[in-house]
Amino acid sequence: MTARDLIKNLSALPDGPVTVAGWVDTVRDQKKVQFVVLRDESGAVQLVNPRTTDADGAVVADEPATTISGLSQGTFVVATGELKHDERVKLGGIEIKLASLVVETASIPEAPIAADSGIDKRMDWRFLDLREPKHNLIFRIQTTFEHAMREYWIDNDFIEIHTPKLMASASESRAELFEVGYFETKAYLAQSPQFFKQMAQSAGFGKIFEVGPAFRADPSFTSRHATEFTSVDSEVSWIDSHEDVMKLHEDLIVAGFTAVKAKHGEQIKELFGIDIVVPSTPFPRIPLAEAKRIVAERGYEVPRHDDDMDPEGERQISAYVKEVFDHEFVFLTDYASSIRPFYHMRHADDATLTNSYDLIFNGVEISTGAQREHRIEVLEAQAREKGLDPEELEFYLDFFRYGVPPHGGFGMGLARVLMLMLHLSNLRETTYLFRGPTRLLP
Amino acid sequence: MTARDLIKNLSALPDGPVTVAGWVDTVRDQKKVQFVVLRDESGAVQLVNPRTTDADGAVVADEPATTISGLSQGTFVVATGELKHDERVKLGGIEIKLASLVVETASIPEAPIAADSGIDKRMDWRFLDLREPKHNLIFRIQTTFEHAMREYWIDNDFIEIHTPKLMASASESRAELFEVGYFETKAYLAQSPQFFKQMAQSAGFGKIFEVGPAFRADPSFTSRHATEFTSVDSEVSWIDSHEDVMKLHEDLIVAGFTAVKAKHGEQIKELFGIDIVVPSTPFPRIPLAEAKRIVAERGYEVPRHDDDMDPEGERQISAYVKEVFDHEFVFLTDYASSIRPFYHMRHADDATLTNSYDLIFNGVEISTGAQREHRIEVLEAQAREKGLDPEELEFYLDFFRYGVPPHGGFGMGLARVLMLMLHLSNLRETTYLFRGPTRLLP
Structure with a gap:
């Protein structure tokens, strides 16, 4: 198995090296620092990568910065870095300062659904x-x-x-x-x-x-x-x-x-x-x-x-x-x-x-x-x-x-x-893959 | 629920009144005493009924004797009686001296299969x-x-x-x-x-x-x-x-x-x-x-x-x-x-x-x-x-x-x-109801 820490277990770990694996939820690719929210089956965590600058203060296209810039939502990655507890981080009070980021399988950039898509589209x-x-x-x-x-x-x-x-x-x-x-x-x-x-x-x-x-x-x-x-x-x-x-x-x-x-x-x-x-x-x-x-x-x-x-x-x-x-x-x-x-x-x-x-x-x-x-x-x-x-x-x-x-x-x-x-209005939500008169797919 | 003692629990009970319910496995309807082996989901126990004789020593057609004489294998009954521990009884060292026997549902007398029936017939x-x-x-x-x-x-x-x-x-x-x-x-x-x-x-x-x-x-x-x-x-x-x-x-x-x-x-x-x-x-x-x-x-x-x-x-x-x-x-x-x-x-x-x-x-x-x-x-x-x-x-x-x-x-x-x-030779034995090219029943 890929040696990894489940995200839900991170907050109980001391500051230090960790490996997480999951999919990219969001990317904020800013000039001086990049943020990735990574999700696995147990939770979500923020990865952070301060960009390197050269002697003139210009941003350097090094790794993992370049990889991060190219990440699509949904891409599965393995990330290693330093876990840091920091109360200011909204997402669980922790973040991981990235050392490396390896893309396992890239996602097509445009997600076909969004949170507000209709239920049939979501199905x-x-x-x-x-x-x-x-x-x-x-x-x-x-x-x-x-x-x-x-x-x-x-x-x-x-x-x-x-x-x-x-x-x-x-x-x-x-x-x-x-x-x-x-x-x-x-x-x-x-x-x-x-x-x-x-x-x-x-x-x-x-x-x-x-x-x-x-x-x-x-x-x-x-x-x-x-x-x-x-x-x-x-x-x-x-x-x-x-x-x-x-x-x-x-x-x-x-x-x-x-x-x-x-x-x-x-x-x-x-x-x-x-x-x-x-x-x-x-x-x-x-x-x-x-x-x-x-x-x-x-x-x-x-x-x-x-x-x-x-x-x-x-x-x-x-x-x-x-x-x-x-x-x-x-x-x-x-x-x-x-x-x-x-x-x-x-x-x-x-x-x-x-x-x-x-x-x-x-x-x-x-x-x-x-x-x-x-x-x-x-x-x-x-x-x-x-x-x-x-x-x-x-x-x-x-x-x-x-x-x-x-x-x-x-x-x-x-x-x-x-x-x-769960006070839901449709059993399509609570069926793994719904089957109805006009639905046999996926 | 019918108040009953599971047969597997009987041997741990003291001698005294018990109620069992299950189906008739075998009946030995002898002149002076009747034996019924009763089975439930947990085991089997022997029920015994010494027949009543009149002043001349002739057997009286009373209950539960008459009911026992008419029992078919498979009939479901509820039996009450006195539990007795007796090492001489082969079946678990216990028997129940019958007080009453109530037929719940009678079975057709002739069982369509026997222990040595072929597997297809058994299915x-x-x-x-x-x-x-x-x-x-x-x-x-x-x-x-x-x-x-x-x-x-x-x-x-x-x-x-x-x-x-x-x-x-x-x-x-x-x-x-x-x-x-x-x-x-x-x-x-x-x-x-x-x-x-x-x-x-x-x-x-x-x-x-x-x-x-x-x-x-x-x-x-x-x-x-x-x-x-x-x-x-x-x-x-x-x-x-x-x-x-x-x-x-x-x-x-x-x-x-x-x-x-x-x-x-x-x-x-x-x-x-x-x-x-x-x-x-x-x-x-x-x-x-x-x-x-x-x-x-x-x-x-x-x-x-x-x-x-x-x-x-x-x-x-x-x-x-x-x-x-x-x-x-x-x-x-x-x-x-x-x-x-x-x-x-x-x-x-x-x-x-x-x-x-x-x-x-x-x-x-x-x-x-x-x-x-x-x-x-x-x-x-x-x-x-x-x-x-x-x-x-x-x-x-x-x-x-x-x-x-x-x-x-x-x-x-x-x-x-x-x-x-279980070293069995056919998965029909380990399938609740087998389905094959020519079998859709029962």
Whole structure:
């Protein structure tokens, strides 16, 4: 490896020789002194080079002065010099007096995007967009959030599974299905790991999790839909109802937020102006029917013919929960069977309602969870009622014919959680490389 | 949650009332006493029910006797009774004298597979196949192995990325590409995250990892190929050569094996008859040309017209390394440019060789790693030389036009590592749900 000091570690070092490596953020090429702000994955530091003058006081074209004069933004360099602590330097109170500067790879001089470029343009040049410290931080936060959930799962003896994304049939509605040419036949991209995480329950795995891609051929262009997204899934056996799933779910969220606040809280405050709040448990739980009444009382009638909530309704109920419970999360529970998939278990005493929930965070749905119907006769009847092709489902229904424990779980969109955590308005910002109906590049 | 005692915890409990839940493994329905072996995700325990007799000594058809007589293998039940420690009981020295037995979901009486079923049949009924403790253990090992690697990555400040699996072009050769209908156009499934993990280097992420699916439309039916597999990828900036990648790679393997041995070593010995060996570092490194000479000296001439090794050659060099270095791993290095992708960096003093390696474990290749070519002119020339369409690659080549540090990394097949760790002969055993040219189900 290139021997180098990470910029974030410099301030703790004594004055003396250091080597840093990274890319050029800005250059101020003045007559008597040159300044370069150099950035690496950990931070930014000012490099300074007082120009040499000859006996007549004229500037000499020596090194590294000439190299600095030719630097473009984005050029990757290795710089050595003397670290100096100096409180007057705005950028961290340190600077490096350059001894040498070696260009590793030069950048084309004209950057195709600027900080104020539109989001679509920025997505075209995502690799440059991600050099922005604020954007880089999003993926550090994601890393920490995921790892904290994984530690919870591991500590609680969950098994990690990797379910296939190539399927012979739809895993959810056939409406948003990508078709793949598959040798002599065709396959479909998994819209969720639903069937396969349930299979793990029949297989006696007990408790599982998966973090992986899911695909929806959804033609919409909203700020919160993508054709490919990272789905966080967990499923557990021997639950009594969806209440057990919600308990697991809120524990995971709390684990994730606690770790993010501890590791990145200060930087999030600095770059996003947000105080990360670790949510208290239990999260508020409101049956959907009651939520609709509350929202109506606030003057908003959900303009839908089915029993579902709509995005504005979700914002309204979130606002209510924030006011009344001072909470950013709310579980809306007991959705109508008519708007839930066939595999959601229905209430024992009212088949029009399901043992299910949506988790709303800062006004937007981030997850759906449920107890699954594990009784094969009931499951088959519900599938028929929803008009599904029993033949396509045979492989799935088999999971329930050889014994299966009661179980349930949830799927959660990772980019949505990050988007709402950081008060961003578009999940393009929290997706490494966004995929939408008209975007397959880069 | 159903209040229950995990079976693995029973032996540490005192005699007294317990509740267990799981599935029926075997039933011995004898005249005077009934035995049920019950299994959950953590182990197996014997339930015993002495039958009631009436005044004449005739057996009474009471509960739970009648229920037990009707039990099929696989049926999920909740059982309560008195735990008794008794050294004479083979299964763990404990048994549970039944008080009640409640059937949660009954299994169809005839199990479609048995322990000696062929692998294809077992894959048809994978959810039953995975109830086998040995098969379940594989995925616990996988969980531990992955988590240990992730802890290494997190401790060393790597960023986790989730790269898109939907692409506008091929990521590797166009030969094994799955095509997806994508709205008005078409997309391809990522054969590897290659381009996007390199993008992270240009984006200044420094060090990244990803564990996710990769897709190859490979029509072969070998024991070590799949059309979808879980790829373990890592990529780092500021390397000097592929040596730095190998160092990272062996550290990760050691972290994984250490954790697996500590957590599952005893059980692996018991169920697989294998002593997990944590490999010593550095792993042996042998340039490919030398490996071919060694193999030839052992009497095996690789029957290939190109410069590559073949599977038998890999077995031979592994046998040599085992004999000479007592090591299960070997890095074969410096593959010929002719058989490596255009993005591998070539030797500064010999363009016919690359800064690359394959990692061989117990005779089979599990990974390819390399330093990447980061100089745009060289990269473009190498792409042209390989006959690639520069237009399709434009988005990728752009990553190198705005500055990029030297970098490298590897991709590793997770199921292969597990297969070879456990001395299994087929990666269908170590894949949760295998996908091959004729298998899309379950």
